[in-house]
Amino acid sequence: DIVLTQSPALAVSLGQRATISCRASESVRSSMHWYQQKSGQQPKLLIYGASNLASGVPARFSGSGSGTDFTFTIDPVEADDIATYYCQQSRNDPLTFGSGTKLEIK
Amino acid sequence: EVQLVESGGGLVQPGRSLKLSCLASGFTFSNYGMNWIRQAPGKGLEWVASISSSSSYIYYADTVKGRFTISRDNAKNTLYLQMTSLRSEDTALYYCARPYYYSGGYFDYWGQGVMVTVSS
Numbered sequence: 001d002i003v004l005t006q007s008p009a010l011a012v013s014l015g016q017r018a019t020i021s022c023r024a025s026e027s028v029r030s031s032m033h034w035y036q037q038k039s040g041q042q043p044k045l046l047i048y049g050a051s052n053l054a055s056g057v058p059a060r061f062s063g064s065g066s067g068t069d070f071t072f073t074i075d076p077v078e079a080d081d082i083a084t085y086y087c088q089q090s091r092n093d094p095l096t097f098g099s100g101t102k103l104e105i106k
Numbered sequence: 107e108v109q110l111v112e113s114g115g116g117l118v119q120p121g122r123s124l125k126l127s128c129l130a131s132g133f134t135f136s137n138y139g140m141n142w143i144r145q146a147p148g149k150g151l152e153w154v155a156s157i158s159s160s161s162s163y164i165y166y167a168d169t170v171k172g173r174f175t176i177s178r179d180n181a182k183n184t185l186y187l188q189m190t191s192l193r194s195e196d197t198a199l200y201y202c203a204r205p206y207y208y209s210g211g212y213f214d215y216w217g218q219g220v221m222v223t224v225s226s
Contacts (some may be wrong), residue, residue: 033212035151042216043151048206054214086151090211094167095141095153 002026004087004098011104017075020101022087024068031091032070034063037100038083046085047072079105108132108215110202115220118192126220128185128202136180139163139209142187144198145219154200155187158209170196192224 003025012018022032034047045054047063050070062073074081082105087098114126128140142154155166155176164176175188185202200220203213 031211037151042201042218043213044216045206045212045214048212054206088151088212093165095156095211097151097153099150 001094002028002089002092002096004089004096006085006087006098006101008099009102009104011106012074012077013106014079015076017073018077018081018103020072020085020103022065022070022072022098024070024089026092027067028089028091030066031089032063032065033088033090034061034072035086035088036081036083037086043086074103077103077105108204110204110215110217112200112202112217112220115200115222117223117225119226120193120224122192123188123190124192124222125189126187126200126202126222128187128217130183130185130202130204133204135178135183136160137208138204140178140185141203141205141213142176142185142200143203143213143216144196144200146195146198149198152198157185189222192222194224196222197224198222 005023030050032050035043037043046057046061051063064071084100084102086100109131111129118124139158141156144154157164157176173191177186202217204215206214
């Protein structure tokens with residue numbers, strides 16, 4: 001199985017940039033996707049195919065990378081962005097998720 | 107409006123069975139593969155099972171293979187997950203999820219989830 005590694009938490013000031021990384025244990029090409037999960041809610045797709053913005057998602061969110069190293073960015077961070085962010089790969093079965101990065105406000 | 111509504115969860119003893127349902131609306135259910143994804147309390151997301159639009163292709167996570175069965179009834183717009191030989195580690199919030207496109211591996215619509223607690 002492909003293991004996706006994310007740092008557990010990140011603290012950022014409002015209005016600043018938040019950068020979350022996800023490293024895959026083997027290449028997933030561009031088959032990396034990002035979700036936001038707020039407390040008590042279901043996950044929401046933000047980015048698919050490494051860098052494509054899902055429908056209705058603000059342009060403050062972006063993604064980049066290919067192969068094994070991926071980055072998810074929020075710029076600027078707003079108070080409503082407090083959530084846990086998950087990467088997920090669909091290159092190989094089984095589909096796997098990272099352990100999530102909890103975004104906190106400084 | 108796309109809606110996915112799960113039901114059938116609850117408290118069940120280890121070794122027993124439970125069947126989850128997910129009623130879909132707002133889209134042509136028979137055109138989409140569907141998935142179950144779970145989240146243990148305070149933990150991350152784990153893909154559980156997927157089924158193609160016509161039920162021709164079915165896949166399971168190793169952690170549930172041989173114990174869980176995914177199925178669907180396109181006439182009723184409903185996805186199912188039959189869970190047998192339940193273990194404490196199956197305790198989780200179970201989501202049904204629709205892929206962004208018909209059979210893709212990422213998901214733009216998720217239900218609210220249904221809680222399954224396995225405990226004696």
